[in-house]
Amino acid sequence: MDLNNIHRVYFIGIGGIGMSAIARYFNEKGVKVSGYDRTSTVLTKQLEEEGMQIHYTDDINLLDKAANLVVYTPAIPANHTELGWYREHGYEVVKRSDVLQEITRTLFAITVAGTHGKTTVSTMIAHLLTDSGYGCNAFLGGISVNYNKNFWSSDKQVAVIEADEYDRSFLKLSPDIAVLTAMDADHLDIYGTPEAMEEAFIQYTHNIKPNGTLIARFGLHRDRELNATKKLLYSLQNDAANAYAANIRMKNGGYEFDVMQQDWMIDNLELHIGGMHNVENAVAAITVAHLLGISADKIRAAMASFKGIKRRFEYVVKNDRQVYIDDYAHHPEELRALITSAKALFPGRKTTVIFQPHLFSRTRDLADGFAEALSIADEVILLPIYPARELPIEGVTSEMIANKITAPVQVMPKEEVLKWLQSNPSPLLITAGAGDIDQLKEPIKNIVQ
Template sequence: MDLNKIKRVYFIGIGGIGMSAIARFFNENGVHVSGYDRTETALTRQLVEEGMEIHYTDDVELADKQAELVVYTPAIPGTHAELIWFVKQGYEVVKRSDVLQEITKELYAITIGGTHGKTTTSTLIAHILRHAEYGCNAFLGGISANYDRNFWSSTRQVAVIEADEYDRSFLKLHPDVAVLTAIDADHLDIYGTEKEVQEAFIQYTRNIKAKGTLVAKLGLHRAAELKGDHHIWYHLDDSKADIYAANIRPAEGGYRFDVIQQDWKLTDVYLPVGGTHNIENTIAAIAVAHLLGITDGRIKAAIADFKGIKRRFEYLVKNDYQVYIDDYAHHPEELRALITSARALFPERKCVVLFQPHLYTRTRDFAEGFAESLSLADEILLLPIYPARELPIEGVHSEMIAKMISKPVQVIQKEEVLPWIKANSAPLFITAGAGDIDQFREAAEEILNGKGIVENEAIKKKA
């Protein structure tokens, strides 16, 4: 597969966050790009505006039969008519990870893997390199709030790539710098056991190129088995790490802190994004930027300008009377970090979390962990499980989690969400999940912002 010679590419599942980044890569390099997706979204509409052709019916007659390369996402079922036709006709049909594999072979590759934090960390690294005018080709698993994009290009032969562990696709990558944020049990429907998850991440580090660097969180499971000719260990605040934060203090919904690394120090860094876990993600990004020779002033300026990623501790409403945070959290540890950080920033507010469990298998495997993390809130609302690619499993439902929670909790249907928000008090409101819970964002933002305005006016009248 010579990416430089391809003139037409067809994508099956073009609207996926990872797929659309690769589609944009080809499109910006003058390749004719078209594709299929199940439903039209804001992202697919953007792709069409950028010149790509997209249809939403699984119909071979609508597919590009002149395509030299067909790229599909592992989320597409094996029964998909277009996918079956292209395979039977002998087209070159590859997964998106195969394309990323070729990119990592050709460019200086910085890949970011881990069960949590990889989207924020990869977007931070790519943002620093772009803001500092160093430049990179960014392939991200989220939409950067700074640029409203999950991909951007550069003439510099450097790629920043989010390394997805689902379907073991990240094992095809060959990084020069590999970042590893976390190794927790997840995707057990794919891996089977936590040990197999760990083995996969160890293999991820074995793929680091000769003389390459591993930037990994201090304290990971089986850390002694992680490879890489050079190691940089980072941590939120553990001074045993090679690089860590000190003097952390809340500031304007974000944080200020110093960064310590052996004989180097970066003082008074301002991160305008909430969540102490995002400080740790920033430490990893700073370690990579410093490794590449980005100057202190440019690193600090880039971080201060970082607006975050859509659906990663994203403030939709933030005023003196109402805070609404939306987050992609869909694992117990992600929920724990999200709720803990939000409560630390807004300690006096009643915290209500609306959570949509993602996948029957994940709910089954981590029900107790979900209940424990959600119990950090004052009140919990649970939506039914979002199935994604899975069929129902008997006895697995959101009530499993609800039964383990001691705080006020209820399972509600989608049509009940907005009436609940209108009728109840939630000064600190959080929506979390990786399914379609984001469909409530705009309406919930409008309701909660209005409540803040009403509360403000009421206080003014009393004064």
């Protein structure tokens, strides 16, 4: 696949967060971009405003028959009419990961993988490189608040790529610098066992280019099997790691801290987003920036100007009376970090968490972990499971989690949540989940304000 010889590209599932980043990449290169998605969203409307043609009906009369590349997401069902037509008629049909594979082959590639933290770390790295003037092409799995998009380009032949473990797609990438944030069990519908998933992350490190660097979180399981010519370990505060944070102070819902390494340090860093886990994410990003030779002053200034990612510890409302945080957390460890950090930043406030489980298989496999993490809250509201790409599994419902939670808990549909909140205010409110719970964000904001 020669990306420089693509003149028309068609996307099946163009509105996905990863797909839309690649669509924007081609669009900025002057390629004719069009595509299909199931529903119109804020993101697809933005793509249309940027000049891409999108339709929302699976109809071969609407697709681009002149396309010389077709890109599809693995979330698209195998019986999709348009996908089948392109295959039957001999078009070049590739997954999103195949395009990213070619990008990592031709550019200096910084990839970020891990069960949690990859969107934040990759966005932090891309911002540090951009704000400092170093430059990069950013392919992200979330919407950066600073840039209000998930892709931006640069003449610099450097790419920062969020490496998605779903469907094993990240194993196609060949990075120059690889970051690995976590190896906790997830996507067991794809991998089958936690051990098989760990094997995939280990293989990811074996795909690093010769003389490349691995930057891995300190204390990962099976860390001795991670492979790279050069390996650096980062940590929140463990001084046995190569890089770690010290002198952490909480301030105005964010943090001040220093980053220490054996032969360098950067003091008086500011991070204006919440979540102690985001301090650790910042250590990883800063380690990459330092490795690329970006100065301490530029790193410090860029970190202070970082505004975060939408739906990643996003302060929707923050004042003396009320704090409302929205987050994409959809794994027990993400929920644990989210709730623990919020309670530490705003001690003494009653904490209400509204959580929408994502996928029947994930709920079944991780119900105990979800219940344990959610029990940290003072009060829990569970929405019905968001099915995404799955059909229901008998006996798997939100009650499966609710029955194990030790805090007061209720299960209710989205439309009842807004009524309930009007008579049950909470000084520290959190909405979390990877489904369509974000549709509640603006109505809840209006209620709490």
